[in-house]
């Protein structure tokens with residue numbers, strides 16, 4: 362099977378490509394330099410030439426705070442980019458997997474968000490990602506919209522690496538009034554692989570069960586047997602440009618078992634990369 366991945370140099374793209382390559386799939390890695398998804402002509406030409414069976418669209422504008430000031434740029438990448446890929450997917454007959462986010466929800470619910478719950482994003486990033494979802498549904502027939510959340514993985518800066526870089530501080534304050542589902546990039550990748558056998562539509566793929574950022578931090582240090590002084594705080598103690606939903610836990614309607622409990626996934630991740638962490642932090 363030939364899989365084309367956009368945003369292949371990103372946090373998710375790198376881990377996802379490595380996995381599918383190891384499984385023996387033909388993977389076409391693309392990123393800004395060889396396939397700028399904002400350019401309709403280039404996107405169409407590139408995708409028609411490669412003629413992939415599946416396109417996993419990871420490319421995105423992901424800086425949640427900066428997006429508040431760079432609305433046009435965020436919209437160009439997350440909306441026009443998604444539209445261009447969706448149109449090309451339709452033309453080649455490829456299946457499109459569009460990676461979306463828990464930030465399409467406002468956080469007002471107090472039970473897990475289901476795929477058909479009404480989105481109501483409260484920041485620019487979430488709005489543009491939702492508009493991207495709508496473009497995919499408009500232009501493409503064979504699509505999976507995959508909402509995920511709180512990603513961490515091998516490459517790039519993420520919550521786990523940030524916490525470890527702070528471990529020697531006298532005190533680490535971590536937000537305890539935002540709840541979501543931490544998700545390992547590999548767990549999401551396994552989920553996407555399983556999804557390819559399911560009907561097209563909108564799915565939530567994130568670690569099962571939930572945590573606050575504070576609980577997530579406690580678990581990281583507990584699993585690594587590191588004594589760190591972590592203290593809960595409120596999001597207002599760390600004022601940020603973009604609002605975040607206070608509750609963005611997601612689930613699927615049926616028990617699909619696309620992922621495991623987030624703590625189990627975290628333990629596999631930490632076991633795999635423990636030596637890197639000890640060397641680097």
Ligand SMILES: NC(=O)c1ccc[n+]([C@@H]2O[C@H](COP(=O)([O-])OP(=O)(O)OC[C@H]3O[C@@H](n4cnc5c(N)ncnc54)[C@H](OP(=O)(O)O)[C@@H]3O)[C@@H](O)[C@H]2O)c1
Nearest residue numbers: 368370371372373393397398420421423462509510511512
């Ligand atoms: N990280 C999370 O916690 C999280 C949570 C929920 C959903 N998601 C979604 O998951 C997907 C992957 O996220 P990620 O964390 O892996 O993001 P990331 O690390 O920022 O990777 C995105 C990649 O897309 C590339 N890109 C940007 N503009 C492009 C363009 N015009 N054409 C082609 N490539 C372009 C980026 O290149 P540059 O670096 O050069 O800009 C980067 O390599 C995104 O759709 C994101 O919205 C992420």
